[in-house]
Amino acid sequence: MIRHLRSRVLSLLRFPSHLPAAHLAPLHSLLSTTASIPPKSFSVKDFLVTDCGLTREQAIKTTKRVSYPTSLSRPTAALAFLSARGVPRSAIAAAVAADPRILSASVGRVLAPRFAELTEIGLSPSQIVDILTIRRTASLRGNLLFWIQTLGTYHKILVLAKCNCDLLRASLDKVIKPNLNTLRECGVSASDIAGGGRYSSRLFTVKREVLMGAIARVEQLGVERGSGVFPRALAALSFLSKDILDGKIQLLRKLGFSQDELVMILKKAPQVLALSEKKIQRAVEFLMRDVSLQAPYIARRPALIMYSLEKRLMPRHSLLEVLRHKGLLGVEWDYFTIAVMTEKKFVHKFVDPYKSSFPGLADDYASACLGKA
Structure with a gap:
């Protein structure tokens, strides 16, 4: 009885085989049209403003960096996860504006595991979101722990990582630790480099030959290893080529500084050579012409060249x-x-x-x- 009823229902659901093609065509057309109707459209920009808390201006800029999803299911899930973990709305807005890809991150494969491991090492939800906008790699936890132990403060690590994302992904054993050992041999600590300038943290992650070349250039300028000025010179000059450094030294000579005065400038304030040639020339010409200062006076006080x-x-x-x-x-x-x-x-x-x-x-x-x- 049940088998007969099932067979009867299925026969009613099938297209009648005796219908001519002319009668079937409209029906197939209708089904085809229905299948091609796109899903209800949505506005990524509106989602960023209403749900994520971005300003209209931020949303316009951020939308240009978003690969448009076919639905808002994953962004909505990511947003719900962050909110449930206690991330303030302002921190979510800042994170999305910095890197909108965080909204496309899988909750199960990326966000949940990262929050679990980074919470274990003492990071707050807002700090975790900051870090995730910089780097999401397998070595993240290990590198973070190492740098927290080495530099002491999370804020300092965050600032450096924004300038050098390799800080959180480079191999500790193959790159970072060997570079730190080389720097220590020169009397330079990790804190010296971390406080030496915006891009100086790249010395932690560059190839060994690049680091050794930078050290050699600073020594060739007459700055000795172990001296108090060596860390500042290395941080300021490490990524300038020999040709650029030579050009700036020649400029200082043309402006009236003797060899001894050049050595004095380099030992007191090697950061002068990190300035543009235009900045150096305008500052020195003003000091000599308008203020009537002599080259020996400026050489003993090279900070004058660096002021605005x-x-x-x-x-x-x-x-x-x-x-x-x-x-x-x-x-x-x-x-x-x-x-x-x-x-x-x-x-x-x-x-x-x-x-x-x-x-x-x-x-x-x-x-x-x-x-x-």
Whole structure:
């Protein structure tokens, strides 16, 4: 009985075999059309604003970096996972703006395992999201633990990793530890390099021949291993070619510095050679021509070359010239003393006391520091 009923139902569901092709065509056409109807459309931009918390401007920029999914199922799942793990909405928005690929990460294969292992080493949900926007590799946990032990603070690691993502993926045994050993032989610690500049952390992950070449270039400039200035010189000059360094040394010679004065500059502030030739030339010409400083004076105080010409050196010199012309500057100050003052102290000594006798002085000086006068 049941078998007979099943057979009867199936026969009713089948197309009648006796129908002519003309009658079947419209039906096949209808089924074909229905199958090709696309799923309900959605707006990635609206999702980024409404669900992820991005601003409209951020969403427009981020949408350009999103490979459009066929549905929002995976982004919605990723977002729900992050929220459930206690990641603040602001941190989610910042992470998505930094790397929208986090929304396409599989919860089961990527997000859940990463959160589990990184929570074990003490990272907060917000810190984990920050790290995941930089790198998602198998070596992540091991490298993070190593750098936390080596450098001490998570924030420092995050800053370095944003400049050098290889920090969290390069082999500890084959690359990072050998490079650190080489640096220690030169009297350079990991902290020296970490605090030496935005890109200096690449010294931790470069090929050995690149690191040895950088060390050799610094030594050729007369900076000795083990000296206090060697770490700063290595951080500043390691990725400049020999031709570029030679060109900047030749420029300093043309500007009037003797060989002894060049050596003095390199030993006191090798970072000068990391500046552009245009910056070096404009600063030195201003100091010699407008301030009337001599090469030996500048060589003993090479930090003068590194200060901002537009925002510090020129505005302060111009203000002192005005005060001197008005007879308001009672004592002549050493220029380097003037240049190294904090902005707050400079204003307190040379702007505030003359506000009443020289109306507009403060506004004029502020405008000059902004490059408007």
